[in-house]
Amino acid sequence: MVTADRPAFLGDRPMPYCRGCGHGLVARRLAEALGRLGLDASQVVLTSDIGCVGLVDPLFPSVHTVHTIHGRSTAVAAGAVLADTLLGEGRMKNVVMIGDGGATIGLLHLTQAALMNVDLTVLLHNNMLYGMTGGQHSALTPEGFVTSTTLAGNWLPALDMEQVLRGCHGGFYARQLATDRELADVIAEAIEFPGFALVEIFELCTGFGVPLNEMDGKTLRALAEADGRELGVRIRRPDRRPYHALYRERFPSRAGAPPAPAAAAPSSPFAHRLERSLGVVIAGSAGERVQTAAAVLTQAAVLSGLHCVQKNDYPVTVGSGFSLSEVKLCTEPILYTGIDEPDAVLIVSADGLREVKGRRDLDRLGPRGLVIVDESLAGELPPGRALAAPLRRTLRADAAALGAVALLVARTGVLARDAVLAAVDAVGGKDAGALRAAVEAAVPGG
Amino acid sequence: MTVRAEIRLRSGNQMVVEGALRAGCRFFSGYPITPASEIYREMTLQLQARGEVAVGAPDEISALCYCIGASQRGVKSMTATSGPGWALMIEAFQWALMTETPVVVAVVQRLGPSTGGATQGAQGDVLLTEFATSGGYTVPVFAPSTPLECFALTVQAFNWSEALRTPVVLLSDKEVAMTYEAVDLGALPDLPVWARPQAAGAGYRAVGFAAPDEVPPFAPLTGPLKVTLTGSAHNKDGWLRKNDPETLEVLHHLEAKVAARAGEMAMVTEDLDEDADTVVVSYGITARAAREAVRAARAAGRRVSFLGLLTLFPVPAGAVRAAVGDARRVVVAEENLGGLYRRVLAGVLPAVELRGVNRLGGMIRPAEILEAL
Numbered sequence: 105m106v107t108a109d110r111p112a113f114l115g116d117r118p119m120p121y122c123r124g125c126g127h128g129l130v131a132r133r134l135a136e137a138l139g140r141l142g143l144d145a146s147q148v149v150l151t152s153d154i155g156c157v158g159l160v161d162p163l164f165p166s167v168h169t170v171h172t173i174h175g176r177s178t179a180v181a182a183g184a185v186l187a188d189t190l191l192g193e194g195r196m197k198n199v200v201m202i203g204d205g206g207a208t209i210g211l212l213h214l215t216q217a218a219l220m221n222v223d224l225t226v227l228l229h230n231n232m233l234y235g236m237t238g239g240q241h242s243a244l245t246p247e248g249f250v251t252s253t254t255l256a257g258n259w260l261p262a263l264d265m266e267q268v269l270r271g272c273h274g275g276f277y278a279r280q281l282a283t284d285r286e287l288a289d290v291i292a293e294a295i296e297f298p299g300f301a302l303v304e305i306f307e308l309c310t311g312f313g314v315p316l317n318e319m320d321g322k323t324l325r326a327l328a329e330a331d332g333r334e335l336g337v338r339i340r341r342p343d344r345r346p347y348h349a350l351y352r353e354r355f356p357s358r359a360g361a362p363p364a365p366a367a368a369a370p371s372s373p374f375a376h377r378l379e380r381s382l383g384v385v386i387a388g389s390a391g392e393r394v395q396t397a398a399a400v401l402t403q404a405a406v407l408s409g410l411h412c413v414q415k416n417d418y419p420v421t422v423g424s425g426f427s428l429s430e431v432k433l434c435t436e437p438i439l440y441t442g443i444d445e446p447d448a449v450l451i452v453s454a455d456g457l458r459e460v461k462g463r464r465d466l467d468r469l470g471p472r473g474l475v476i477v478d479e480s481l482a483g484e485l486p487p488g489r490a491l492a493a494p495l496r497r498t499l500r501a502d503a504a505a506l507g508a509v510a511l512l513v514a515r516t517g518v519l520a521r522d523a524v525l526a527a528v529d530a531v532g533g534k535d536a537g538a539l540r541a542a543v544e545a546a547v548p549g550g
Numbered sequence: 551m552t553v554r555a556e557i558r559l560r561s562g563n564q565m566v567v568e569g570a571l572r573a574g575c576r577f578f579s580g581y582p583i584t585p586a587s588e589i590y591r592e593m594t595l596q597l598q599a600r601g602e603v604a605v606g607a608p609d610e611i612s613a614l615c616y617c618i619g620a621s622q623r624g625v626k627s628m629t630a631t632s633g634p635g636w637a638l639m640i641e642a643f644q645w646a647l648m649t650e651t652p653v654v655v656a657v658v659q660r661l662g663p664s665t666g667g668a669t670q671g672a673q674g675d676v677l678l679t680e681f682a683t684s685g686g687y688t689v690p691v692f693a694p695s696t697p698l699e700c701f702a703l704t705v706q707a708f709n710w711s712e713a714l715r716t717p718v719v720l721l722s723d724k725e726v727a728m729t730y731e732a733v734d735l736g737a738l739p740d741l742p743v744w745a746r747p748q749a750a751g752a753g754y755r756a757v758g759f760a761a762p763d764e765v766p767p768f769a770p771l772t773g774p775l776k777v778t779l780t781g782s783a784h785n786k787d788g789w790l791r792k793n794d795p796e797t798l799e800v801l802h803h804l805e806a807k808v809a810a811r812a813g814e815m816a817m818v819t820e821d822l823d824e825d826a827d828t829v830v831v832s833y834g835i836t837a838r839a840a841r842e843a844v845r846a847a848r849a850a851g852r853r854v855s856f857l858g859l860l861t862l863f864p865v866p867a868g869a870v871r872a873a874v875g876d877a878r879r880v881v882v883a884e885e886n887l888g889g890l891y892r893r894v895l896a897g898v899l900p901a902v903e904l905r906g907v908n909r910l911g912g913m914i915r916p917a918e919i920l921e922a923l
């Protein structure tokens with residue numbers, strides 16, 4: 105046990121803090137705790153935030169030190185711990201040193217690390233204001249406390265970190281004073297705790313807090329205990345398992361990539377009759393498998409040795425409104441992926457028609473362009489412009505788009521019907537049978 | 551003739567994932583945002599299946615910070631986002647640059663400013679990625695235009711990030727990212743995979759380099775060599791020092807190590823006519839329309855060249871000058887106002903007439919480029 109004036113881990117530099125500042129006390133208690141735990145210096149990572157608390161790194165000359173950007177120290181430490189526990193040896197002890205700013209800017213990082221129960225320890229140096237920048241008030245400033253920006257006293261209550269931690273199902277939380285004799289023990293317990301641990305340490309800022317407020321050790325205790333809050337270890341939840349244990353249980357470690365599925369043998373391409381390129385717009389309603397129909401067409405083209413691109417468009421609410429796909433097939437590699445003059449437009453629902461009208465696809469249709477619409481929409485197009493088919497009536501609504509694709513293929517002859525059926529098998533998954541039936545029903549016989 | 555069985559429909563986003571896995575990425579953290587969400591989802595499924603780490607973050611700042619922390623532990627890491635998320639990541643990105651932490655950020659551009667258009671393409675973040683850093687440091691930025699280039703440039707983004715110990719941006723766009731194309735997965739290029747230089751014990755300093763363009767060997771957190779990292783200006787031991795010549799040396803070194811390799815990092819695609827009077831320069835999705843426009847112009851008897859930029863930064867100045875040769879005019883096609891990259895090229899080609907083809911809200915069509923020729 106190292107409890108001498110200079111505990112192990114603490115180098116021989118003088119403390120850089122103002123006389124009487126609590127930061128120096130916390131550094132000493134941390135050094136004692138590390139020594140008590142018998143940790144190897146290479147295991148220890150000290151992650152420090154911006155502010156006076158960020159001066160801590162050189163005080164610990166043997167451990168790894170990571171001085172981060174303001175508020176982000178907890179997130180950076182969490183990433184390092186996740187990598188170490190899940191992909192490394194899992195011997196890292198990461199201690200994050202934050203002040204008021206680290207807690208307020210970094211509040212989301214704290215709550216997320218607590219929620220995930222990432223195995224790290226945060227020492228929150230709560231001196232109730234932003235010290236390094238001139239003693240401005242923070243969210244941790246108690247009501248009535250004078251700061252350089254609340255000269256008549258802060259008029260908001262202080263954020264209660266214990267309640268925050270409870271809301272995150274935090275595993276370990278202690279509220280201490282920097283002068284507490286048991287602080288080293290509490291820090292040691294926090295470091296040993298297998299999960300997220302936060303020790304909130306109340307301190308005096310002798311640069312600003314003390315001159316602006318009439319304070320001594322008793323006032324500090326009174327402020328820390330205000331509103332019925334209690335000092336000491338307030339949350340201990342060994343039932344909460346650390347993130348890495350839960351993760352590993354679900355996703356076991358494997359050496360390298362999972363084995364690739366055996367490659368299917370190359371096949372002879374289906375014959376096609378595409379002269380150069382074909383641009384197809386397929387429009388329908390969300391949830392009616394427009395994209396699947398497009399994927400079948402695209403896959404059939406792949407199986408016919410053609411080049412192809414497919415783009416899907418839909419409103420941000422994927423489950424309502426239109427669904428539209430553009431498919432471009434070509435005998436040559438495709439450069440420009442847009443379809444400025446479609447060769448075919450397939451419209452299988454009123455949503456789809458509205459979208460096509462908005463995009464003006466029909467106006468841009470080439471002179472030999474083909475329009476296939478569900479019969480229910482035929483009246484909304486100029487007479488004789490479109491091939492109307494009873495897609496929604498004879499097939500199900502969610503097979504209408506595929507039926508239109510089958511009609512397109514049959515009508516133009518650009519692809520073999522067998523290519524479409526093979527594509528259905530390739531992209532249809534468990535629904536391949538139903539999709540195949542839709543193709544058969546749309547264009548019987550073959 | 552046969553159809554190879556490994557030909558699959560893949561989006562640019564999916565091929566970024568293929569590239570990341572090929573490059574040895576073992577840690578991904580993300581926050582969903584269109585049009586980058588597919589990278590997040592696929593990386594999550596793929597890495598979890600491999601027993602490696604994919605973790606959802608509560609915001610983009612957390613996502614990049616998790617990646618940086620993991621990389622400092624020695625693991626190749628990546629995140630993916632779009633313009634609004636990139637804006638949030640910039641502070642942490644600078645910290646990665648300052649601490650010489652390798653990390654790859656895939657920025658999939660969408661229409662801006664602000665929320666802009668989530669499902670509309672754009673090439674508006676070209677300079678926002680490059681000049682996100684205070685002080686004039688070069689951020690390597692690679693811009694794919696096809697799924698295959700998404701794969702290859704992601705591998706290269708990791709390679710350069712590791713080799714140089716610096717953060718790298720893979721700059722894609724919605725139209726590249728979310729368009730599905732036939733890709734022969736059995737014929738992906740067999741690219742080498744690089745690792746960051748590792749520190750040995752002897753003579754180790756936290757920021758150890760002799761010549762300014764040397765890359766300091768890396769020591770991981772929890773390794774035997776003490777790691778000292780800081781975003782503050784620091785000396786070669788990694789300690790904050792003001793008014794110290796060594797601190798300035800470190801700051802210059804951060805740029806020198808990238809600048810010295812600008813030539814090696816330059817990647818372009820070319821379709822050149824030595825007697826061209828006009829060269830069409832483009833990148834990302836627009837490069838494809840540009841190439842098509844050049845073909846059409848040639849069919850009409852014009853002498854024109856095409857230059858596609860895969861490396862946007864460091865500016866591939868040598869390759870650009872060589873491709874332009876004696877041409878008197880350069881047309882730069884890009885989906886943004888005012889020609890963001892055209893402004894960069896103005897410094898490279900001071901004596902050439904620079905003309906822009908620019909558009910917002912949709913892909914630039916080959917016909918629009920043809921008109922400008």
